[in-house]
Amino acid sequence: MLKEYTQLRKWLVGVVAAISVVALAALALVAVPVPAAADTTGYRLGAGDKIRVQVFGHEDLGGEFAVDGSGNISLPMVRSVKAEGLTVSELEDEIENKLKPEYLLNPRVSVEVLNYRPFYIHGEVNQPGEYPYADGMTVIKAVALAGGYTYRARQSKVRITSVGSTGGARDAEPTAPVLPGDVIEVPERYF
Structure with a gap:
């Protein structure tokens, strides 16, 4: 009888542990309401934004740049690029297009916003x-x-x-x- 009781107790402990794991996993999946935040995914660059430009394989062509009052950034080799009003992905395309014909065969450019304008x-x-x-x-x-x-x-x-x-x-x-x-x-x- 003691052996059956011990086996039943082990089985119950296992069931309780499994239920606990499932309950904790379910709690982790519950969505917590978050206050509305600004949607910066379609964010358009403007004067005062600070960005980082990376040209893969050509570190000397990238760096940190501020969008000036006229809405431009000044990059090595290609000089002035209009950034104001563009999204990050549109600016990446613009820089790639400026580098493509004369300087690089297949440029890959990444742009990241470091500081948003105030x-x-x-x-x-x-x-x-x-x-x-x-x-x-x-x-x-x-x-x-x-x-x-x-x-x-x-x-x-x-x-x-x-x-x-x-x-x-x-x-x-x-x-x-x-x-x-x-x-x-x-x-x-x-x-």
Whole structure:
């Protein structure tokens, strides 16, 4: 009887262990809600962005570059390349096309955004001004960087003016995403 009990106990311990592993795996697959973040996959480059260009097999042709006020970057050999308004993949294609006919037979180019251009916040915040953009930036995070709301601030809605393909002004909630180059206006409340 003791032998049967020991075998039953081992079997139960194994079943409990298997159920625990399955339960932990199921918990790992549960989606955790994340606040809305800015979608930078279709991000268009603009003045103030800092990028890294790599030309595979030709390290001397790459490096870190800033998009200047006219929207260009200056690369070795090909000189000025228009970057403003292009996505990262479009800029890669543009650089490859400039290198292809005269300098390299089959160039492979990689472009990475190192620092996004800043965003701006003004109105009823304690420290209005220019701030560096970070992935996942929202209005409330931008307000926190700017020292918080003043006592006169309307905290329920702000006005965001965007540049590029998403251009135009829109009213936004505190959880709304902020993109590089956006201008956030925190209005004064009326009462």
